[in-house]
Amino acid sequence: MFEHSSVLQGLSLALVATSLTALEIRQLKYAVMAYFAQALLLAALLIAYAALLPNHTLYLWSATVLVTKAGIIPLLLWHYLKRMPATETPNALGFGLSLLTGAAVLAGFFRLVDGHMSWLAPFPEIAGEPYGTNLSVAFTILAFGLYGLLSRRDALKAVIGVCLIENAVHLSLVSLALSLPETAMIGVVTDVVLSVWILLIIVAGIHEKVGSTDMREMAKLWG
Amino acid sequence: MESNSVLPWLIIGVPALAAGAEVLLGRKRPQSAGLAAIAGVTITLGLVLVLAGRVVQGEKLIAWNGQLYADGLSALVTLVIGVAGLAATVFSYRYLRNDVAAGKTVAERLPFYFSLDALFICTMLWATLTNNLIMLYVVVEATTLASALLVTFYWKRESLEAGFKYLLLCTVGITFALLGCVLIYAAASPHVGGHQAMLITALAPVVDKFPRELTILALAFLVVGFGTKAGLVPFHAWLPDAYSQAPVSFSALLSIGIKVAAYALARVLTIFYPEYSTIGLLVVVLGMVTMLSGIVFAFAQDDLKRMLAFSSVRQIGYVMMGLGLGSSLGYFGALYHFLNHALLKAMLFLCTGALVYTSGTTLISQLRGRKEKGALTAICFFTGALAIGGMPPLNGFWSKFTIFIATAQAGLWWATGVAVFTSLLTLACLVRAGYLVFLEREEATGEETAATAGHGGCTSSSPEPAQHHPAAEPPWSMLGMMLALAAACILIGLLPGPVNRLIAPAVQSIMYIVAGG
Incomplete structure (x- = not known):
């Protein structure tokens, strides 16, 4: 049990670290690689939960993650990346300050969620381990993805932010919806893959018309 | 009485097949684009009418082990989607060919348009027929996915921006709805067990056993999630851009899309009202803020499409206000307004489409004093403007009046005051727009037109010169749809009896599920 817990905690920490890298790293191809690494970690984490709980459905979930989030989505990102500038449009904060702020957002939110786990858990068993860590990490990555959406100027980084949010929700399902049938799970991941694909098609179109993926530059409408 | 039926499957399947047929036929015969979609949506409307007929008589149709479920509420919404879907698709047939002639798009893209149009209708219908909480998220998101590339259909800088904003905001928003649903x-799993916990109809009897804080968080997520897609303020930023950049014929359908999200919200939230009455009050307040913001922004618009988009924001505010009250009169008013607004707004967008067809623009400053506008288009527009502004005896008056009475009955006089005030401003805003576009004389406007063209508008609608305005009235396939919708609106206002027979079962369905089935 102890070993399992440390594996889970290690994988969860690595998951959080890849979120920070995917969002903060300026070279877009490394950001995509960080996202790819996160998807692999997510698949590994699901296998770890499958062995610990034990629950065989999670092996299937892990396979689904491998195909979609570690397969199709990184390939799509990689494909469209070739048409974009190599480096993201810088945001208002410099690299160092942005990295520090990102890390602070992650740490702060993790503390906040972890401290209120009994409040967030739908029933008391979920508040304990291993679900507690799982939910805390999921909500932390979710909040970080949202922070990324609000703080980035680059449209491709916004898409990566959406991917992080979707990963977080997927992770939270381990605690919240373990008995979710495969049909519903397929529906959910299909939506995610299609939304990322269509977003990328539109971002490529914007790059073609505007010559940039800077969201401020393309903003011509009032909203 | 619940009975198994294949009808829900057929209603979802036929437009999906039509979408596939458009893709296949479009490769060989792009010139016939639209015919398969029109045929598919016509058959779907026929099926929806059969479904509504059975449901109104008290039957509840289920399929796929209860995963698909049609009651009075579903029947009302599917009927709205069917009618508006057919009107918008038939209208698109000639409208888009005019766009091709004007050089805005190419003929090879038309099968793509009609395929996604049919798919959008399919996903909206699925959303209204699903009884599965998680699938509700899946299909509401699918409506966004099916429509995003139609918002960007013209592939211009502005339409791409609008499409990006639409897809990004709605996807992130709806992910919160997924979290709420999950x-x-x-919370339901320990009490209901297994896959039954995903059935919306199975939730009501166990709602009181859910942990309170968690439920409030889940409901807040649902309001943010489905509220973003429904265009509730402050989550509405995508809406005016998407409406104004999409082809006008599709804007008419998009205005139904936001109502599907409102339906999703109504379907899930109402179950929680008996235990969480404050949620209802929150929805009333959100509805009020939404309607006020909608009217404030609407007056500043020079683009008719954006003005109508803000009008949609406002009318969703009325629907939410009625739904938030939690009383049967409130539900009745909300659903009545839901129906009226869907038909009226679809018609007003089609009128705007007719103006684009004849004059090549939707900017009021450019339309003023121009002569290419037809009398029938003007009549339809004014019917819509007066009805949506709540002028008796048109349909919009009765539904708004019901909402006013319901809010007053609930003791929320401040809400009644805001609703009446907004209604008067709506009337002023749209009738003024109609006057400027259709009635103002040319001599009086020459100088003003030049002056207003430079400011007061937005850059969203391309002010193309009217290079292609073949006739004062659009062709009959377009005009017929506008007139049919206008006639429906007038008849609903003058003869509310038959419509009441449709809305009353919808209200009863909500009450039935809330009461625990």
């Missing part, structure tokens, strides 16, 4: 599912 939290509710997690």
Whole structure:
């Protein structure tokens, strides 16, 4: 049990670290690689939960993650990346300050969620381990993805932010919806893959018309 | 009485097949684009009418082990989607060919348009027929996915921006709805067990056993999630851009899309009202803020499409206000307004489409004093403007009046005051727009037109010169749809009896599920 817990905690920490890298790293191809690494970690984490709980459905979930989030989505990102500038449009904060702020957002939110786990858990068993860590990490990555959406100027980084949010929700399902049938799970991941694909098609179109993926530059409408 | 039926499957399947047929036929015969979609949506409307006929008589149709479920509420919404879907698709047939002639798009893209149009209708219908909480998220998101590339259809800088904003905001928003749905599912699992916990109809009897804080969080997520897609303020930023950049014929359908999200919200939230009455009050307040913001922004618009988009924001505010009250009169007013607004707004967008067809623009400053506008288009527009502004005896008056009475009955006089005030401003805003576009004389406007063209508008609608305005009235396939919708609106206002027979079962369905089935 102890070993399992440390594996889970290690994988969860690595998951959080890849979120920070995917969002903060300026070279877009490394950001995509960080996202790819996160998807692999997510698949590994699901296998770890499958062995610990034990629950065989999670092996299937892990396979689904491998195909979609570690397969199709990184390939799509990689494909469209070739048409974009190599480096993201810088945001208002410099690299160092942005990295520090990102890390602070992650740490702060993790503390906040972890401290209120009994409040967030739908029933008391979920508040304990291993679900507690799982939910805390999921909500932390979710909040970080949202922070990324609000703080980035680059449209491709916004898409990566959406991917992080979707990963977080997927992770939270381990605690919240373990008995979710495969049909519903397929529906959910299909939506995610299609939304990322269509977003990328539109971002490529914007790059073609505007010559940039800077969201401020393309903003011509009032909203 | 519940009975198994294949009808829900057929209603979802036929437009999906039509979408596939458009893709296949479009490769060989792009010139016939639209015919398969029109045929598919016509058959779907026929099926929806059969479904509504059975449901109104008290039957509840289920399929796929209860995963698909049609009651009075579903029947009302599917009927709205069917009618508006057919009107918008038939209208698109000639409208888009005019766009091709004007050089805005190419003929090879038309099968793509009609395929996604049919798919959008399919996903909206699925959303209204699903009884599965998680699938509700899946299909509401699918409506966004099916429509995003139609918002960007013209592939211009502005339409791409609008499409990006639409897809990004709605996807992130709806992910919160997924979290909300999952939290509710997690809370229901120990009490209902297995896959039953995902069935919306199975939730009501166990709502009181859910942990309170968690449920409030889940409901807040649902309001943010489905509220973003429904265009509730402050989550509405995508809406005016998407409406104004999409082809006008599709804007008419998009205005139905936001109502599907409002339906999703109504379907899930109402179950929680008996235990969580404050949620209802929150929805009333959100509805009020939404309607006020909608009218404030609407007056500043020079683009008719954006003005109508803000009008949609406002009318969704009325629907939410009625739904938030939690009383049967409130539900009745909300659903009545839901129906009226869907038909009226679809018609007003089609009128705007007719103006684009004849004059090549939707900017009021450019339309003023121009002569290419037809009398029938003007009549339809004014009917819509007066009805949506709440002028008796048109349909919009009765539904708004019901909402006013319901809010007053609930003791929320401040809400009644805001609703009446907004209604008067709506009337002023749209009638003024109609006057400027259709009635103002040319001599009086020459100088003003030049002056207003430079400011007061937005850059969203391309002010193309009217290079292609073949006739004062659009062709009959377009005009017929506008007139049919206008006639429906007038008849609903003058003869509310038959419509009441449709809305009353919808209200009863909500009450039935809330009461625990």
